[in-house]
Amino acid sequence: MQFRLPRGTQDRLPDDQPWWEYVTAVAQEQARRFGYGRIDTPVFEHAGLFQRGVGEGTDIVEKETYTFPDRSGEEITLRPEGTAPVCRAYLEHGMHNLPQPVRMHYFCPIFRYERPQAGRLRQHHQFGVEAIGDGDPSVDAEVIDLGWRFTQALGLKGLSLAVNSIGDPACRPDYLAALKDHYTPRLGEACPDCRMRYDRNPLRMLDCKRTDFACQDLVASAPRMTDLLCADCDDHFTKLRRYLDALGIPYFINPTLVRGLDYYTRTVFEILPPEEGAQSVVLGGGRYDGLIEQLGGRPTPGIGFGSGLERLILNVKRQEAAAPVESSAVDAVIVSLGDAAPAIAVRLASDLRQAGLSVVLAQPGRSLRGQMRHASALNARYTLVLGDAEVAAGAVQVKTMDSGEQRETPLDEVATALNRR
């Protein structure tokens, strides 16, 4: 075979569609219930948006981005995450003049140059949500609630919600210093990656999963951000937990939960399915109070999440949480025999379609048996048989496939007959 899918991409075949329709319908309904309107942004943006917004030092921007010059030499990047473009749109369209916070949701493809494996693709799709313009912890709770309701409504069982606070510019520097002090005397025992992170991104050391070095031990005994939050952040986190308790949403605090993008402040959270696995996070997000300002706007708080549709579907299938919607059966297949019938069949099909029915023509050259088999294989509700006798009578045999009943019906009455049943 000469051409194959580019690595890490996949075709969504007709049989896959019911799953996508199901997940997006559930997402849309939850977005509607929470008052989050839809926004669509371009698939590509100026490269600078993500360099500035997501952070130069992050893996995503540093080595996972699809960036290239267009024909004018402009550096273009295929959207590697959903938040920065929405914030750009918020600024560009003066949404600070709307009632705050501005609540939006989106569905979009995401591109990251990664090594693909199950649940991790180079092009994947996210359902995302952003609430921009209000820093109150009640908004954090609302967004988490929306994410939780969404995944619950999909029918997924055994999900867990992890939350954490990673502080803000007022307290994080002090925490980072404390964290480094903790590592300094035993830095030689940490893995090479953590030794690198020590300088470049200490927070990420908490995320280390290696067991062949002292990392796990170091992480377990490390100071916790939640113990060193400044008064404002601590208050924020306390209120958030109160709201979550009031909502009755089960959660646990994971003090080692950090996010890979630079713009996060205070609240971060993830929803995980019960099965263990590397690519398990099904929904993740957090607060990004500094992002809008980084993009050139006035200081504006925001919070949101992204949720990977492919991973969600993977889990829905694995748990058999929802049966795929009945495969798209057609209303009628038209079977024609003889010389005159095919032309009349074509016209009949056209008329029925205009009456709102889904109609497929069986191949006229095939035997009656063959055409009937085809109708059966397509799961048709009715088969319309049109042969010389019917042509002469100006009628068609309408066969109900389930019952096998068949009756002759005048051509001009077929549409109403089928619509009625």
Place this chain on the structure above:
RNA sequence: GUGAGCGUGGCCAAGCGGUAAGGCGCCUGACUGUGGCUCAGGAGAUCGAGGGUUCGAAUCCCUUCGCUCACCCCA
């Protein structure tokens, strides 16, 4: 980017050095106009690609591409 396993017709899958089983699906036929069951037949792969070893390779070796899993990262 690192490591490991795998790659046979549309799908699943035998064969593991002598020149490609089987199943599903598809098509045809079984009183010349009636399907879903059954039966019979048919089309369809040179074994991911390229190179090498050998008298001979899907079966051994190398390279490459892809898939899967773990690391990493994240949705």
